[in-house]
Structure formats: C-alpha cells, structure tokens
Amino acid sequence: xxxxxxxxxxxxxxxxxxxxxxxxxxxxxxxxxxxxxxxxxxxxxxxxxxxxxxxxxxxxxxxxxxxxxxxxxxxxxxxxxxxxxxxxxxxxxxxxxxxxxxxxxxxxxxxxxxxxxxxxxxxxxxxxxxxxxxxxxxxxxxxxxxxxxxxxxxxxxxxxxxxxxxxxxxxxxxxxxxxxxxxxxxxxxxxxxxxxxxxxxxxxxxxxxxxxxxxxxxxxxxxxxxxxxxxxxxxxxxxxxxxxxxxxxxxxxxxxxxxxxxxxxxxxxxxxxxxxxxxxxxxxxxxxxxxxxxxxxxxxxxxxxxxxxxxxxxxxxxxxxxxxxxxxxxxxxxxxxxxxxxxxxxxxxxxxxxxxxxxxxxxxxxxxxxxxx
Ligand code: OSB
Ligand code: MG
Numbered sequence: 133x134x135x136x137x138x139x140x141x142x143x144x145x146x147x148x149x150x151x152x153x154x155x156x157x158x159x160x161x162x163x164x165x166x167x168x169x170x171x172x173x174x175x176x177x178x179x180x181x182x183x184x185x186x187x188x189x190x191x192x193x194x195x196x197x198x199x200x201x202x203x204x205x206x207x208x209x210x211x212x213x214x215x216x217x218x219x220x221x222x223x224x225x226x227x228x229x230x231x232x233x234x235x236x237x238x239x240x241x242x243x244x245x246x247x248x249x250x251x252x253x254x255x256x257x258x259x260x261x262x263x264x265x266x267x268x269x270x271x272x273x274x275x276x277x278x279x280x281x282x283x284x285x286x287x288x289x290x291x292x293x294x295x296x297x298x299x300x301x302x303x304x305x306x307x308x309x310x311x312x313x314x315x316x317x318x319x320x321x322x323x324x325x326x327x328x329x330x331x332x333x334x335x336x337x338x339x340x341x342x343x344x345x346x347x348x349x350x351x352x353x354x355x356x357x358x359x360x361x362x363x364x365x366x367x368x369x370x371x372x373x374x375x376x377x378x379x380x381x382x383x384x385x386x387x388x389x390x391x392x393x394x395x396x397x398x399x400x401x402x403x404x405x406x407x408x409x410x411x412x413x414x415x416x417x418x419x420x421x422x423x424x425x426x427x428x429x430x431x432x433x434x435x436x437x438x439x440x441x442x443x444x445x446x447x448x449x450x451x452x453x454x455x456x457x458x459x460x461x462x463x464x465x466x467x468x469x470x471x472x473x474x475x476x477x478x479x480x481x482x483x484x485x486x487x488x489x490x491x492x493x494x495x496x497x498x499x500x501x502x503x504x505x
Pocket of ligand 2: 421
C-alpha cells in the first residue's frame with residue numbers, strides 16, 4: 133500500500149473507575165493512536181503502553197518518541213509498505229513491542245481496509261462471537277469487591293479475574309467463592325510474588341481457580357516451572373511471553389500450561405497469531421489479554437480471540453466496563469459474548485466527534501519527509 137502521512141495522535145480518556153493492580157493505579161488513560169493516511173485507505177493502530185513504565189518498560193511518551201524518531205524512518209527506508217514487512221523492518225530496534233505493534237496494526241488495518249478484507253478472516257478466526265471476561269482491580273475492601281463482582285456477573289460476564297498481591301489473595305478469592313459458588317474464576321499477580329511464596333500460593337489450591345497469571349517476575353522462567361510443580365492451580369504467563377519463541381521456550385520448560393496473548397506485548401497481531409500457533413501445536417490453550425483499550429484495540433482483540441486455540445475466556449470486556457463513551461460504536465455484551473466485527477480491516481472507525489473531544493495533540497508526519505519515503 134501507499135502512505136501519504138502518518139498521524140501520531142494523543143487522546144485522554146478517563147476510565148469509569150480507577151483500575152488498581154499490584155503495580156499501580158490507572159484512572160485516566162493517555163493513549164497514543166497511530167493513523168496511517170493513504171490514497172486508497174486509512175488505518176488505525178492503538179498503542180497499549182500505559183502512562184508509566186510499571187507493567188513493562190514501555191510507556192506512552194517513550195512509545196511516541198520511538199515511533200517518531202526510530203520506527204517510522206526505518207519503515208519508510210524499507211520501501212514497500214506492507215503489514216508483513218513492518219516487523220522485519222523494525223527488528224533492528226531492540227524492544228519496544230507496543231510501539232511496533234501500534235505501527236503494524238495501523239498498516240494492517242489500512243491494507244485490509246483497501247482490500248475489503250476483515251482482520252478476523254485474515255487472522256484465521258473460526259467464530260463470529262467471543263465470550264467476554266472481566267478483570268477486577270484491587271478495591272478497598274472485601275464487601276466492595278463482592279459488590280463489583282456481583283455487578284459484572286449480573287451483566288453476564290462469563291469469567292472473572294481478580295488482581296492479587298501479597299496481602300490481597302487468599303481472602304478475596306475465598307470470599308468470591310463463598311458468595312458466588314463455582315463461577316469461572318482466575319487471578320493475576322503481575323509479578324508480585326517470589327518462589328519463596330510457593331507454600332502461601334498453594335493456599336489457593338482448594339478454590340479450583342482456572343489459573344494463576346504471572347505470579348513471579350517476567351524473567352523467572354525457572355521459578356515459574358518450579359512453582360508449577362509446587363501448586364495445583366495451573367500457571368499462566370503474561371509478561372514473560374514476549375514472542376512466539378519465548379512461548380515455545382516457557383512451555384518446553386514447564387513454566388506454564390496456559391498462555392495469555394496480548395498483541396502489544398509481542399510486537400503485533402502477526403506475532404500474536406504465531407504465539408497462538410505455537411501454543412496450539414503444543415496443546416496449550418490461550419486466551420486474549422487486555423490493556424484497557426478503546427474500541428479500536430478492542431476490535432482487533434475480539435478478532436484475535438476468535439481464533440481456534442483461544443479456548444479460555446479473555447479479558448475482552450464490553451466498552452462500558454472502561455468508558456462512559458467509547459471512541460467507536462460500543463462493544464456490548466450479548467448473552468455474555470462480544471460480536472466479532474465483520475467490516476474490512478479492524479471493522480470499526482472512531483466517531484469523529486468523540487475523537488475530536490478526547491484529542492490532546494496531533495502530530496502529522498508527511499511520508500515524503502521520512503528518509504526513503
Ligand atoms: O496484567 O492483564 C494485565 C491491564 C493493564 C495492564 C496489565 C493488565 C491489565 C488487565 C486489564 O488485567 C485487562 C482489560 O480489561 O483490558
Ligand atoms: Mg496480566
């Protein structure tokens with residue numbers, strides 16, 4: 133495809149409620165959107181980096197700078213602009229998977245939009261709707277937690293994930309089990325524990341959780357393998373899985389029996405599909421993680437989650453779980469499911485009025501001003 137310009141647009145969107153995890157609290161999302169403007173079509177990418185480098189080393193200001201100063205010039209210099217050329221062209225730049233993923237998503241959306249092809253079909257989706265789960269942050273008290281979970285179950289969410297940390301783990305899980313019975317339940321620690329906590333984490337065993345997500349630091353594959361031998365709850369990795377190769381390695385070493393896939397964490401939807409394929413070939417089920425996306429990122433996540441090895445319910449919630457008003461027509465729960473967009477590309481477009489009202493800055497880079505562009 134051809135590009136005339138790339139737009140780096142920053143938007144500011146308050147969450148309906150602050151989201152607290154072991155690594156910090158997010159109340160307002162400061163999000164970078166990448167717009168590829170071409171003569172035949174436009175494409176949108178959403179960068180999932182947070183405001184601060186607390187989930188991973190990336191953060192939105194850093195992603196903005198690396199896209200502008202290092203990624204776009206390399207992409208233009210590589211010549212032929214196509215989604216499958218993006219990752220190879222950007223590979224010399226170390227790290228920055230969320231920045232790379234946002235660029236690739238924009239190119240992929242523009243390319244598929246021009247071809248009239250939906251992302252879901254392109255990725256190999258086999259379903260037209262996906263079950264919706266919800267990730268519950270750490271609230272102030274157990275009664276507050278039970279109210280929040282009750283509200284989500286009333287709306288029809290098909291699985292609940294509780295964020296945990298030392299001091300907020302066994303008791304909230306016990307309370308949810310006592311109140312809501314055998315609702316599909318899992319926990320996410322975002323690296324908050326060490327292997328020394330193995331005996332304590334074994335205290336979760338009686339609650340028959342679907343999985344425990346990323347209990348130990350991201351580089352501790354051996355530790356996760358040892359922990360997996362010491363607890364009954366299946367171990368799932370999020371932060372540790374940075375590529376299809378990392379997934380294959382973690383699985384081979386017994387560090388996880390389930391994988392969370394986030395396109396931003398692995399450098400894009402094309403690599404996310406490879407992670408899916410590697411896991412499927414090894415009999416390891418996957419599920420789609422979330423990064424508090426707008427309807428743009430959500431549309432792509434729903435498409436990804438419709439692939440066949442997404443056998444567990446993902447953190448792909450309805451727009452209303454995050455936003456008063458989403459950037460796109462809202463994703464709504466229908467009997468606990470979200471519909472996979474059927475239109476070309478990611479299948480959704482920002483509402484121009486909402487987009488204008490949340491925009492804090494726009495930087496337009498003419499393609500011709502980039503080396504080789
Ligand atoms: O670890 O899965 C995580 C949000 C931001 C950063 C990391 C994580 C999360 C979530 C929320 O759990 C998932 C969502 O609903 O988007
Ligand atoms: Mg996680």
